[in-house]
Amino acid sequence: MANEQPNLIWIDCEMTGLSLLTDALVEIAVLVTDSELNVIGEGVDVVIHATEGQLEDMNDFVREMHTNSGLITEIPNGIPMAAAEAKIIAYLESASTVAGKSPLAGNSVGVDRSFIDRDMPSLSAYLHYRTIDVSSIKELARRWYPKAYF
Template identity: 35%
Template sequence: ASATLTGGAVVRGGSGLKLLRTKLFLITVVFSSRQGPNLIINQPDELLDSMSEWCKEHHGKSGLTKAVKESKISLQQAEYEFLSFVRQQTPPGLCPLAGNSVHADKKFLDKYMPQFMRHLHYRIIDVSTVKELCRRWYPEEYEFAPKKAASHRALDDIRESIKELQFYRDSIFKRKTDEKKRKLIENGESDKAAS
């Protein structure tokens, strides 16, 4: 259980195709303090056959393609399960979508799981953005950032994203404000008075 993304859901999914033709086939939700459903969604053979070569190779090696074919879970069932889980964890409009390159996931979720997305906050926490800022502004610290295993499975990606964001929090986003200065600022006084 991590406190990194308290109240945030991290979702990964997609098949590597253009949004208009693509369907979700693997989706997982994890609150930083609790894991939710980890579902593989059934998709027709035509969709699997039309995947890019990269997707065919990687999803074939990982066993995901086979699992998608064998799954009995529909997209509607998956959305219901995720929405039910998220509603138990957080009130509407408070939970941000978070993860690496999550803006891409958001496009799929907006299209295929609109009720789920309506429950979430409109803002997202994109760990990839933090990574790029760290790489540019703090290159020494960036060298120590956790490396991805690149399994391309949702739950692994989420766990790696949480671990990565924890690293940035602990290494880059350090609290520098002393207690006296913080109290002055909280009370609306100028931070110059704290100096």
């Protein structure tokens, strides 16, 4: 009998900071894999427009990170949030995910999920309530198998 597990939705977000009260979601990258971690489709990476004020409010650490990656120069030409959300959902539908059944996966995705919940309600509703956070696995491995971890 074949393994009929829903595909996994891997997401990585970049923000202007970590505060849901003041910071903006400025980039979201999405890949879908099957349960064996085979990538399905090309994935999607979208840069989202932020206001000049939101960019000015970034702290030095975040500004340096986004400057070094080149993201800082892409943000002013980013697409609107609604267009980014629609592009992501179109990819998810093309990649054989199941709305409400495919879990979010990624590294330290708790904050990412909070920004998705706030800014992309349709994507939030599309994701299963369960999350696969690989940083949890890393932390457990570091504690249980320190020699193997390092």
